[in-house]
Amino acid sequence: EEVSQPVSFGGNVRALVKGGWGFVSFNAPDDLGEKVELAVRHAKLVGKGVTSFASVEPVVDALEEVAAKDCSFVPLAEKKRLVEEYTGVIMSTPKVETSVVGYRDRWRKVVFANSEGSHIEQSGSDLSLRLSAMARDGGDIQQAGLSVGSRGDYTRVEGLHAQAGETALRAVELLSAPRMKSGEYWVVLDPVLAGVFVHEAFGHLSEADFTYENERMREIMVLGRRFGGEHLNILDGAAVPGLRGSYRYDDEGVPAARTYLVKEGVLVGRLHSRETAARMGESTTGNARAVDYHYPPIVRMTNTFIEPQQVSFEEMIGEIKEGVYVKNWYGGTTSMEMFTFSAGEAYSIRNGRVAELLRPVVLTGNIFTTLQNVDAIGDDLQMNQGGGCGKGGQSPLPVSNGSPHIRIRHCLIGGA
Template identity: 45%
Template sequence: MDFRQRIEQALSKSRARFTEIRLEVTRGSRVIYRGQRLEAAQETLDRGGFVRCLAKGGGWGAATFNDLDLLEQKVGQALACAEAISAERVELAEVEPVVIEQLASMKEDFRNVALRDKVAVLKELNEVMLATEETVSSTRSIYADRVQTVYYGNSQGTWIVEERPLIDLYCMAEAVRGDDVQTAGEAMTFSNTGFEAIRGQQARARIAARRAREQLDATPVKGGVYPVILNPSLAGVFVHEAFGHLSESDFVFENEEAQKAMRMGRRFGREILSIADSGLEGPELPGTHAYDDEGVPMSRTQLVKDGILVGRLHSRETAARLGEDPTGNARAQDYNHPPLVRMRNTFIEAGETSFEDMISDVELGVYALKSRGGQTCLGNFSFSSAYAYMIRDGKVAEPVRDVILAGNLFETLENVTAVGNDFSWDNAGRCGKNGQRMPVGMGSPHIRIENVVVGGAS
């Protein structure tokens, strides 16, 4: 019996007010080099299911499992879970049922590339790093691919099959001089792209090696408050961390005080600032899909327009609760998890300022590039740059390191005083929330922010 029949049969037997089933088969491979050593070269197989039900008058019950032969039993268990609690009745925003099957199309399908060939390509990139700089004594190179095939059906007639190919490539070089160890990494994530994406990335490997060595020469930044220019890659992480998470409606939908803070029409920045989250950008971006994990068509959602808050991101449940339209932002990492309100590809729209104009009147500031990680505690955020330079008298000056930028979202967005004309989707990666790591895209032009707290050891 194929997956569609299995799911439809299980749905037809469900006594719940609403039932949805997600079955997944994921095949992947993973290669890791640490220095000269091949740490891992393996293929993995994952298979499992997720069932979620709404009880007659109540809320969610769910079941996750590996043995797909148990599907009908699991539908019963999910409903039993829902009926075992006396939760407030959950409503879902209306969505048109859809039937669609979308298979992956890759130029060089990595499912047909032998593990030994993946090892060979990564080995070459790894050796480029070791050969580029004498001070690079160790590396961490990772190639990981997977095709997650998702079979989704719900009791309202929606049936979706989607193959989700994803490749991660990471080249990290570790440069050592005496006791000083500095690392630099180039991370790439490609969605809906074949093995061709990995060929010809030697230049990125070389960049990682050079940057690790350059970091040895950089001096720790002097902590303080500076005007800061973020490059597109770091600005993308900034908008994701600092703003994006607050626009996820599961944060506000049951919290009136938070709704007041995130009220529509509130000014969040100057007129130059516009922010959106979209699932409709290029297919290679990891937040792009036709439908989310509740079968809602993805959209482009304007969040901030000319400095004013105009929208937010929804699941079917949060949209119904707040009386707004669903946006297609319910995403689940895999069958082990229920969908949560998640960003897709989040970006600051291009402005009009050239980089030269942005930097020319900065007497003393920091030019921070690329992210090394970021975290938000809703109002407050922190992100660290992979490398940075001081700005002196309007010019990029000496390299500095250990640059960690911190601030309060509301103040910081108001302090964005310039938005560049050089937009790029320069960052793709994973975002963690409630134990789920989702592939997301991040984009921006260069931006300038006044009065940023820069942490430093001195």
């Protein structure tokens, strides 16, 4: 229904004076000196304190990333044809009334320079594909979806015709699926939903600008506090290669890192810009990011995941007499430490086996209580690259998240 191929060019200037920021964005580099002066004037108007900005060694570097079949070289007509094929597969399924297939890619080159001597050029592609099907039987409507993405590798979105058909069929099957009685259950999360859970419910709380600006969170997110068992390790890092949240330097010229947030169940780190690192007396992590040149960089996640352990999926469900296996995701909300997530798929677990498909369910709880109730972590880490992150009006920012299968005791389940 809609095809576009926009092109944009621009930049921004940030100035820091006595703790105050000035910011100017532009679509053309004409009179760049005047834009620098304007940013400085703005900073002087609000700067009334002391500048806190972590020291970083200047860097001069140039990096270009090109995938073997990079999406930036694939003709627009071929991308349109692929979307139409997936739409045809979905719409050929009886009882499916609506399909939404959205493909998005971009190539960008970012040049960063600062007054400390850094000059960094980074370029590369990013792409994402979202398939969804909506089935109807009278007044009953159910939906199912699939999301994938990559750092420009077009082959990751090719050949998904079978998955598109399975997605449509699952939406139809949900029309006759039974509902799960609300209550507390042993719940097993697949890698996709567990990754979304750790990103949304815990990752955002680990972004230091949120913690620094919120007194209650400063009291809760204290380094050294235990949040889970010794088997629980949560990390974030752009230095993990090959993922949508990967890069060499962030948008302040800080080298990418691999940061433990929780190690052996204990809070040991958080994500920083140069400013938050200085204000909190902690090390930089390379997590200052802007979605494009219209915005200043803020603290953002990159690739966030739970480290794998040694428990197999069969062992994990084998100990459950009655429970729920949840997969994929529809969405969710978080408010401080409370969360609500909608699972894309749900199945009964009965006497150690995955049983019938259920109507979609909602998981609700307190993130800190829930982390304490994670009693088994699988050996099958998978990274989900089909989503994007939003914060401070900047969306969608390329990220990835992942996990092995995890098992949670006493998880509150309700019908969607």
